[in-house]
Amino acid sequence: MSRKTRFILVALLLLAFFGWRQVRDRVQDAPADNTAVAAGKDAAAARTPSAPAPPRMFGSIAFHPCTLASPMGGAGVAAQCGTLSVAEDPAKPQGRRIALNLAWIPAGEGADDPRNPVFMLAGGPGQAAVATYPTVAPAFREVAKHRDVVLVDQRGTGDSNLLQCADMLEALGGGDDADEAGDEAASRAAMREATAHCRDTLSRHADLRFYTTTDAVRDLDTVRQALGVEQVNLLGISYGTRVAQRYAGTYPQHVRALVLDSPAPNELVLGNDFARNLEDALALQFGRCAKIPDCANALGDPRAQLDSLMARLRDDPPLVTYRDANSGRQQQERLQPARIVGLARMYAYSPMAASILPLLIHEGAQGRYDGLMALSKMLADSLPEQMAYGMQLSVICSEDADGLRADPDMAASLLGNELVDGLLTQCEAWPKGTRPDDFHKPLASNLPTLLLSGELDPVTPPAYAEQIARTLPNSRVLVLRGQGHNVIGTGCMPRLFAQFLDTADARGLDAKCLDKLAYTPPFTSFNGWGP
Incomplete structure (x- = not known):
């Protein structure tokens, strides 16, 4: 296999770790909430500032009106946008700082408790919460009537000092896909060279050791404090469930309820x-x-x-x-x-x-x-365009690389061991941050927790949710029939999501409405499926 082809394979699979979906499932309940508005002329922008207006304060953070534009060019979401400065290296508060990109979707009028917000944690690693939210906004249509929604672009993503390696393919250079076929040494050398090129480019404006899940958890609590709220509700989606579990384990007193959509156990080594x-x-x-x-x-x-x-x-x-x-x-x-x-x-x-x-x-x-x-x-x-690849490497190389193992039983599978081999090669050249000793220990807590899994999920199967629930006695697992990855917006889940946040009682939910979910039939021709 040529060096270019091998890299394309690994890049495709790495960027697809957690959370990205090119085709969104339709929400099958009521119409989308009235926070959706026209995205304006620049639908490609993650946020489009509105006309100048006095700042609106949430705690000590100043926000200004903006529109979160849909990445697919559809309707956007009316929001308030702001920033919060944090130290890149917590040991050097006077050193380089990161302006965390924030968005706030205020609760609807007459909300009972608008200051008990929901933080949505995006997937990846590498997705930006602000840019991702419009695609999942329908899942919040009931929640947003009563609670503020807060979005924080995790450091290294979106507009929070983006760590993107879009030019890595160009850095490979060299010939046609048919060249150097079978030259494994050349493939590895090209991959290592491209990774080093990306590392050196990004290091001009970032210390790549400080863009891990642990750093993101510290940032989230800094945002919480600045907002002036004592407790938050967390919705983690895919990789975001790792961030949510780590936050809940570090700051349990500041978490009211957890929702983990397509969750990965803390014990999991990403890739194995x-x-x-x-x-x-x-x-x-x-x-x-x-x-x-x-x-x-x-x-x-x-x-x-x-x-x-x-x-x-x-x-x-x-x-x-x-x-x-x-x-x-x-x-x-x-x-x-x-x-x-x-x-x-x-x-x-x-x-x-x-x-x-x-x-x-x-x-x-x-x-x-x-x-x-x-x-x-x-x-x-x-x-x-969907993932901050440099941030992804900072997370995986710091948190998982030493546990990656090729599986001989999977050598002949569709995916094989290419992903593991590629990650190990790239992490040889990537700076690594500090991982806490308890990082891969399961979350053990009595926090109210709702875990959601798709029956057909190819990356975080239902067994993962069941594994997490073993140490969460106040939890419940819902497996959605016929569904894949990221299920919070499917069927009646938006309503159940809102009910859980209202009651903080997962076991008391009447989830019979999920029984109506049907399998999507396979196409039998390009005209669709049969009758």
């Missing part, structure tokens, strides 16, 4: 389970086709066809003519197996996206590759 989790999720998702006669008759066995397709691509990657999704122009490129791995992994996050995978694989098995190539290219082009 991903190959196995993907295999399990694909088995469940592809198994739906076998249970539907129209799908089985039209498409056969998706997994067998995927294995056959991958073997063919490894042996002789075909030159494919396809239409580029961004430019609309016809292009040609060889379809490398790494592209299928990235596409399958990312589409598995969402049942709406995964429903087309069996059809795409069937098309590829028949020698029709243009759809696979076009979609994989679109995915690869959009991922770097």
Whole structure:
């Protein structure tokens, strides 16, 4: 495999660790709340300042009106935006400082307790809470009527001293995908060189040792103090559940309730389970086709066809003519197996996206590759914009790298051990922060906790939520049938979310409404699924 292709594979998979979803599931309850407003002319901006107005104070922080624009170009969310300065290195308060980017969605008029806010913690590692919120705002439509919502771009993400490595692919340089095939040493050297280039570039404005989960937890409590609130409610999504658990373990007296959506246990070493989790999720998702006669008759066995397709691509990657999704122009490129791995992994996050995978694989098995190539290219082009890759490396290299282990049993799996090998190579060149001794110990607490999992989640399966709940006696796990990763906005969950925050009683929730959730049928043709 060429050095360029190998890096693309690892980059795709790293950027997809936690929280990113290209296709959002539809919210199936009531219409979106009335905080959504037109995003204005600049829909691409994470926030668009409104006309000058006197600052609105929340505690000691001054906020100004703004609009949080949807990254997909849809409606935005009316908010108040501000910043809070914190020391990059807590041991050097007079040294370099970071302006944490904040947004506040004030509670609706007549709210009972508007100063008992909800902090939403984004996924990744590497997503920015402010930019992410518009995509999950419908899940807050009931919550926001009664409670303030506070968003903090974790240091290294969004507008909080962004650590982005978008130029890492360019730094690799060198030739066609077919060059240097099979040269593992060259691939590793190129990856290490690109990582060092990114490290050196970012180090001009950041000490990369201080962009870890521990630093983010300290920042969150600094924000809480500045807001003048004694307790907060935490919603962690994906990697954000690690931040939430660490905050709850460090500052339990300042947490009122926890909601962990698609959670990862503290004990987890990010990367070790991903190959196995993907295999399990694909088995469940592809198994739906076998249970539907129209799908089985039209498409056969998706997994067998995927294995056959991958073997063919490894042996002789075909030159494919396809239409580029961004430019609309016809292009040609060889379809490398790494592209299928990235596409399958990312589409598995969402049942709406995964429903087309069996059809795409069937098309590829028949020698029709243009759809696979076009979609994989679109995915690869959009991922770097969604994640702060430098921040992600600061988190993983400091917190997980020493526990990464290749799994011989997964060597022949779709994902294999490429991700682990790539991470270990990159972390050799990346500065590492300090990890607390108890970092990977489970959260043991009596805090009211609601844990949410998707049945078909390929990265944080329901077993993770059950594991976390063992040391949280005041908790409850809800597994959403037929769902993937990030489920807070699915079906009646927005209503249950609000009810839990009102009562802080997970076990008292009547969650029978979730029984109405249905599986998304697999496509049997490009016209959709059968009757």
